[in-house]
Amino acid sequence: MTNTELLTPYSAPTTHGLRLPNRIVMAPMSRHRATDDGTPLPVVADHYAQRAGAGLIVTEGIWPASGGQSDWRIPGLETPAHIAGWRAVTEAVHGAGGRIYAQLMHGGRKGHPLARVDGDLPAGPSAVLVPGRVHVSGGRKADPVVPRAMTRDEIHTAVRDHVTAARNAIAAGFDGVELHGANSYLIHQFLADNTNFRDDEYGRGSIADRIRFAVEVTRAVADAIGAHRLGLRLSPGNPQFGMAEADPGPVYRALLDELDGLGLAYLHLTDNADYPALTDLRPHWHGTLIANVGENGDPTTREAGEAVLAEGLADLVSYGRAFISNPDLPERFAVGAPLQEIDAAHLYTHGAEGYTDYPALERELVSAQTSTST
Numbered sequence: 001m002t003n004t005e006l007l008t009p010y011s012a013p014t015t016h017g018l019r020l021p022n023r024i025v026m027a028p029m030s031r032h033r034a035t036d037d038g039t040p041l042p043v044v045a046d047h048y049a050q051r052a053g054a055g056l057i058v059t060e061g062i063w064p065a066s067g068g069q070s071d072w073r074i075p076g077l078e079t080p081a082h083i084a085g086w087r088a089v090t091e092a093v094h095g096a097g098g099r100i101y102a103q104l105m106h107g108g109r110k111g112h113p114l115a116r117v118d119g120d121l122p123a124g125p126s127a128v129l130v131p132g133r134v135h136v137s138g139g140r141k142a143d144p145v146v147p148r149a150m151t152r153d154e155i156h157t158a159v160r161d162h163v164t165a166a167r168n169a170i171a172a173g174f175d176g177v178e179l180h181g182a183n184s185y186l187i188h189q190f191l192a193d194n195t196n197f198r199d200d201e202y203g204r205g206s207i208a209d210r211i212r213f214a215v216e217v218t219r220a221v222a223d224a225i226g227a228h229r230l231g232l233r234l235s236p237g238n239p240q241f242g243m244a245e246a247d248p249g250p251v252y253r254a255l256l257d258e259l260d261g262l263g264l265a266y267l268h269l270t271d272n273a274d275y276p277a278l279t280d281l282r283p284h285w286h287g288t289l290i291a292n293v294g295e296n297g298d299p300t301t302r303e304a305g306e307a308v309l310a311e312g313l314a315d316l317v318s319y320g321r322a323f324i325s326n327p328d329l330p331e332r333f334a335v336g337a338p339l340q341e342i343d344a345a346h347l348y349t350h351g352a353e354g355y356t357d358y359p360a361l362e363r364e365l366v367s368a369q370t371s372t373s374t
Contacts, residue, residue: 005309007334010316012288016228018265020055024330025290027320028058028103030074032348033355037117038076040085045092046356050327052098058178061105064165066118070107071135077102077165083172090173101231102169103178104162108186109147112136123148124189125196131242155202159217163224170225176265177225179218182235184243187214191251194244211255222262233268235295237275248275256284270295278313290316302333328360337361
C-alpha cells in the first residue's frame with residue numbers, strides 16, 4: 001500500500017463543508033453521451049458509478065438552458081426528462097458510495113445553430129468569433145459562426161437560467177453544483193480581454209465591471225441552493241479556444257476578494273505555465289481549494305498531486321484524463337498499479353465503448369492471469 005496524502009480523508013473547516021473519504025476529485029470532462037435533446041443516456045449512470053471511489057465527482061459540463069448549449073449531444077438540466085436522466089445518475093453514484101456535483105456550463109459565444117436544440121445563434125459578451133470547428137448534429141463538424149452580443153436582458157436571463165438549473169440539479173439528487181467559469185465558457189468570456197469589448201457595466205470600464213457577471217451569477221445561485229452546495233471553477237490565463245488574458249492576476253484577485261466570504265463549497269482552480277494561479281490566488285481564498293495542474297499539459301500524475309498538497313497550495317486535486325481509462329483511480333494510486341491507456345477513438349462517440357468498458361484493477365489482473373495461463 002502506497003503512503004499518499006491524496007488518499008487521506010478531507011473535512012472542510014466549516015459546519016456544512018465537504019466531508020470526503022479522499023482528496024482525489026474527478027474533473028469535469030465532456031463525453032457527448034446525451035440524446036439529441038440533451039437527456040443523459042443510461043450508460044452515463046454506469047460511467048459515473050464506476051468512478052464513485054473518487055472523493056468527489058464533478059460531472060461533464062451541462063447546459064443550464066438551451067441558449068447555453070455549446071455542442072451537439074452535450075447534456076442539459078432544463079427539462080423534466082433531463083432531471084429524470086440525471087436522477088438515475090445520482091442514484092447510481094450514491095448507491096456506490098460516491099458524491100457528485102453537477103457542473104453548469106453555459107457556452108456563451110461557443111456553439112452553432114446546428115448544434116443546439118433551439119437552433120438559435122449563440123450569444124456572448126461581445127460578437128467575437130470562436131476559433132475552431134464545432135460538433136453539430138449528425139456527428140459532423142462545422143465552421144464556427146459569429147455570435148451575437150448579449151443584451152442586458154439576456155445577461156439577466158442567463159443568471160436566472162443558472163439559478164433554475166441549479167435548483168433542478170438539487171431536485172435530481174446532486175450533492176451540489178459547480179459553476180463553469182473557466183476554459184472559454186460564458187463566465188470566462190466576461191473575464192477575458194479579447195471576448196469582452198462591452199462599454200456598459202459588464203464590460204471594460206474597470207475590473208469591477210469585468211467581474212460583475214461572475215459575481216452576480218455566483219451570488220444568485222448561492223442564494224438559491226446554499227453557498228455550501230456551490231463550487232466555482234476558474235482557469236486564469238487559459239488560452240483554450242483563443243482566449244487571451246494579458247494580466248489575469250488583478251482581475252482574479254478582485255473576483256476572489258468579492259466571493260471569498262460567501263462560504264462556497266470550494267474553488268476549483270487550474271494552474272497555468274504563464275501565470276502561477278495557485279501561488280498568486282491561494283492567499284485570496286480561505287475556503288476549500290481544488291487544484292488542477294494538468295490543464296493544457298501532460299496528465300496529472302500521483303506525484304504531481306502529492307506535490308501540490310505538500311506545498312499547501314490546495315486541499316484537493318482534480319484528475320481528468322486519468323479517470324477516463326481508470327475508473328478505480330484511487331485504488332490504483334493506493335497500490336501503485338499502472339494506469340491504463342485511453343481509447344482515443346471513442347472519446348466522443350455515444351455508446352459504452354471507450355466509456356464504461358475499462359476494467360477495474362481486479363478484473364484487469366484476473367484477465368491478465370487468465371491470458372498467461374492459456
